[in-house]
Amino acid sequence: MENKGELLNQLRIDRNKVEPPSRAPWIVALVALVLLGVAAAWWWMSSQRSYEVSAVSAIVPSAGGAGSAAVLQATGYVTARRQATVSAQITGTMSEVLIEEGEHVAEGQVLARLDDTAQQANLAQARAQIAQARAQAGQFKARLDQAQRDLARQQDLVGRKLVSKQSVEAAQTEVDALTAQLTAQQRSVDLASAQARSAQVQLDYTTVRAPFAGVIIAKAAQVGEIVSPLSAGGGFTRTGVGTIVDMDSLEIEVDVNESYINRVVPGAPAEAVLDAYQDWTIPAKVIAIIPTADRGKATVKVRVGLEQKDPRILPDMGARVSFMDEKTATPAATEAPKGVLLPGSAIVQRGGKSVVFVINDGRVAMKPVQPGQNMGELRLVEGIAAAEQLVREPPAEMQDGSRISVKK
Numbered sequence: 001m002e003n004k005g006e007l008l009n010q011l012r013i014d015r016n017k018v019e020p021p022s023r024a025p026w027i028v029a030l031v032a033l034v035l036l037g038v039a040a041a042w043w044w045m046s047s048q049r050s051y052e053v054s055a056v057s058a059i060v061p062s063a064g065g066a067g068s069a070a071v072l073q074a075t076g077y078v079t080a081r082r083q084a085t086v087s088a089q090i091t092g093t094m095s096e097v098l099i100e101e102g103e104h105v106a107e108g109q110v111l112a113r114l115d116d117t118a119q120q121a122n123l124a125q126a127r128a129q130i131a132q133a134r135a136q137a138g139q140f141k142a143r144l145d146q147a148q149r150d151l152a153r154q155q156d157l158v159g160r161k162l163v164s165k166q167s168v169e170a171a172q173t174e175v176d177a178l179t180a181q182l183t184a185q186q187r188s189v190d191l192a193s194a195q196a197r198s199a200q201v202q203l204d205y206t207t208v209r210a211p212f213a214g215v216i217i218a219k220a221a222q223v224g225e226i227v228s229p230l231s232a233g234g235g236f237t238r239t240g241v242g243t244i245v246d247m248d249s250l251e252i253e254v255d256v257n258e259s260y261i262n263r264v265v266p267g268a269p270a271e272a273v274l275d276a277y278q279d280w281t282i283p284a285k286v287i288a289i290i291p292t293a294d295r296g297k298a299t300v301k302v303r304v305g306l307e308q309k310d311p312r313i314l315p316d317m318g319a320r321v322s323f324m325d326e327k328t329a330t331p332a333a334t335e336a337p338k339g340v341l342l343p344g345s346a347i348v349q350r351g352g353k354s355v356v357f358v359i360n361d362g363r364v365a366m367k368p369v370q371p372g373q374n375m376g377e378l379r380l381v382e383g384i385a386a387a388e389q390l391v392r393e394p395p396a397e398m399q400d401g402s403r404i405s406v407k408k
Contacts (some may be wrong), residue, residue, distance in 0.1 A: 050403040054392040055359055057275050058340040058384045059320050071325040072263045073341065073378050074302070076254030078274075078317040082212065082246035085220070087239055088114055089205040091228040094221050099242050101219055105210045112241045114227065116206040123203050126196035133192045137185040144178040151175050208241050217315065218243040245315055251287065251306060252319050255299035264289060264323055270304055275318035278386060283307040284321065340386055341378040345393045347371055356381070357398060359389040359406065366400035 059075075092114035099111050151171040157163040220240045221227055227238045252272055256264055270284040287303040294300070304321050306313065320341070347354050347369060354371050357364040372380035384390070391404065398404075 055389045055406045056392045058388045060386045072323040074254040074256045080245045082249035085240040085243045088227045099216045103216045107213045109210045112208040114206040119203040123199035126199040130192040133189040140182040147174045214244040214246040252304040261300045269324045271322045273320045339380045339382040344379045357391040357394045
């Protein structure tokens with residue numbers, strides 16, 4: 001009975017007993033707090049991450065001129081067809097550098113000089129050897145003249161039988177020997193003269209001259225530096241004195257998508273607009289289509305010549321070229337389409353919308369855009385100001401406010 005009573009006591013519910021509080025809500029709250037911290041840390045790290053990107057400028061499309069219409073637009077850069085990095089032809093130490101960046105030089109103008117002490121000494125030695133060889137040749141010439149006179153007298157005496165034939169033969173032998181010696185000495189004079197010309201050439205190599213008229217765009221050497229036409233180890237030897245560009249040879253090279261290359265014809269008219277001067281349209285024409293394609297970019301390079309020369313056009317400037325087709329001519333000028341032109345790779349999708357990333361003080365701002373018609377490799381969009389800098393190919397992780405550094 002006692003056991004039954006104990007069992008009944010164990011089954012009885014004590015309504016006054018206080019149960020300890022459950023820990024489940026605290027665990028849920030702690031997990032939520034940890035997840036919130038992880039999300040905040042991920043957001044902070046994403047905002048602090050810096051992306052290295054390439055920049056592209058938004059450009060204003062040009063209106064088609066009277067009598068022509070654009071069939072394709074492409075971007076590229078101004079290049080110099082005639083450009084040279086001038087160097088000395090021998091290794092030496094710079095004693096004078098007579099050029100500065102931006103200076104106009106004429107063909108043959110002296111750009112720099114090397115220390116020519118050794119070359120001057122070699123030239124003086126070669127000239128002294130010429131003088132010595134000529135003096136010896138003069139001696140042999142005088143002896144030969146005397147021998148020829150002796151031979152003439154011997155021949156006269158042998159005719160009158162006053163001397164023997166042996167004396168005549170000896171005189172003849174002397175003349176022949178001196179003639180051979182004089183010829184050999186004259187060859188020595190020629191050799192010394194050739195050595196002097198070689199020494200003069202080496203001396204001329206110490207003077208660096210402009211191969212053509214142009215503008216200095218880079219000065220690579222200073223007085224006291226060693227210059228050599230060949231690259232030397234250690235990084236202490238310069239291989240160039242300066243770079244000259246013939247500004248009359250400037251042209252534009254553009255990469256045209258191979259899908260549209262059939263629209264470009266050599267000799268066809270074109271119009272060029274520099275990124276630096278959006279309101280200036282330069283008449284141009286297609287010079288040639290380079291007969292090879294870039295497998296990686298699926299593009300073909302096209303050379304475009306500028307019909308006008310202007311000091312504002314500089315090498316490596318960005319430019320946009322509109323290829324014209326007179327067959328599709330319109331009777332009057334057409335208005336430029338609204339919006340700006342961007343490479344298609346600058347437009348990406350975020351949240352189901354088309355956006356671009358505008359560069360502003362080391363960060364990017366995500367802006368929605370309304371893509372329009374395609375113009376070759378470019379896309380017409382609205383909502384972006386002209387000449388605004390944008391990211392060419394935004395990474396998938398890039399967000400609004402991300403840090404960036406622009407590739408040079």
